[in-house]
Amino acid sequence: MRGEASRISDRTARDEMAPKLRAAGEDAWRIGNELFTITNVLDHNVQLERALTDPSRPVADKVAVLDDLIGKQAHPVTVEIMSSLVGLKWSKASHIANATEDFGVDAMMYYADATGVTLRVSVELAELHSALLNLPVVRSKLHDESVPAEARIKLLDALIGQTKLNAITLRLARHATCNPRNRRYLETIQWLINKLSRHMGxxxxxxxxxxxxxxxxxxxxxxxxxxxxxxxxxxxxxxxxxxxxxxxxxxxxxxxxxxxxxxxxxxxxxxxxxx
Known part of the structure; x- marks a missing residue:
């Protein structure tokens, strides 16, 4: 996250919404998936990012745009998080997608807490990181956005094979290749490991x-x-x-x-x- 406005907004939203995410319990799985989907939509629609972050636009108008985007089927906490984000100021339009992704990862971590697998997910991500360390060709293909996302996910699934990863680990690993967000694959996995580590104190x-x-x-x-x-x-x-x-x-x-x-x-x- 870059820019003073974005740092302040990110902290404000996190302080407000983290308790609600934590209280969501096993619903956090659904919330995380919805937030990852929204992140992907924002990353591929610059005009939408600008519409949701334009400081000259009334918040009510931005919430209306948001309603058109996620409709009435999203989880109430997902709606609250996104409504909070569009009501804040961002240094760059793209920073709202960064914050949305962060909340998606947070939701997955709270779901891991609710199901008692937080440490297991952290260890499995570390093992995946090690497994890919000496596979540079595979790594490059996993974040190559010239290759369709479905093909990248298929490659990841083939690499994992019969390894019985926790569903959260698998979802995070797939998110990293489905939407690389201009990051190398191992960079994203290391970022996730670090977030889990801080989450566990x-x-x-x-x-x-x-x-x-x-x-x-x-x-x-x-x-x-x-x-x-x-x-x-x-x-x-x-x-x-x-x-x-x-x-x-x-x-x-x-x-x-x-x-x-x-x-x-x-x-x-x-x-x-x-x-």
């Missing part, structure tokens, strides 16, 4: 290794970084055989790279500098 620590971490290693890392940061942490385990060995640990923008490949690169630079 944890810091996300991404640990990249050549082989999967054992349960014991994960427990040790959780204990060490919980003590270091003085609040709960979640380990996002990424498997990348190219690092050869060791660990690359990222907390926010801070990176500690003790992988074998990093040490080799450091040695190569040292030798080159002294030659």
């Amino acid at each position: 944890e810091s996300m620590i991404t640990v990249t290794t050549a082989a999967p971490l054992t349960i014991e290693q994960i427990k040790r890392l959780v204990a060490v970084y919980t003590a270091k940061l003085n609040h709960p942490v979640h380990i996002n385990s990424v498997v990348d055989p190219k690092v050869i060995g060791g660990m690359r640990i990222q907390i926010g923008d801070e990176v500690t790279d003790n992988t074998v490949v990093a040490q080799l690169q450091k040695l190569h630079r040292s030798v080159k500098a002294s030659a």
Whole structure:
């Protein structure tokens, strides 16, 4: 989100509507799906975005446009969220679609809370991220908007195969490829992982290794970084055989790279500098 007006509006809408989303319980699944659909419509209709965000236009007129868009069949909370958004000021017309998508993800997280699968969804998204790390051709096809959305979703489903992902994980993964929103696929999956981590009140620590971490290693890392940061942490385990060995640990923008490949690169630079 960019622009002071959009940041303020996003925060205002979130403070107002988050309690209602949380209270929606299992209805949050329907709300999230409706918001993802609206996001897609907005992304492909610039004139509609402008009509809903025009500061010179009376709010009542924008609500009327909204009624034409979503009709009377949408969930009442979906209508409330969108009515709240069109009544606020946005730095750019496209920012209303960003806020709508954010609410869609929030709805899915609250549905995960209501069904007791929040941690499972976070772990499954991390596993999907790792699985795609060394499949650059597949990744590029998943966010290639020159390919029909149906074909991209079919490719994703083929990749997942018989893996029994939670319905929320699958919906979020499909949303990322159905409407890339000018993002690379792994970028969207990482964004979703980070949102879930913040939702659970944890810091996300991404640990990249050549082989999967054992349960014991994960427990040790959780204990060490919980003590270091003085609040709960979640380990996002990424498997990348190219690092050869060791660990690359990222907390926010801070990176500690003790992988074998990093040490080799450091040695190569040292030798080159002294030659």
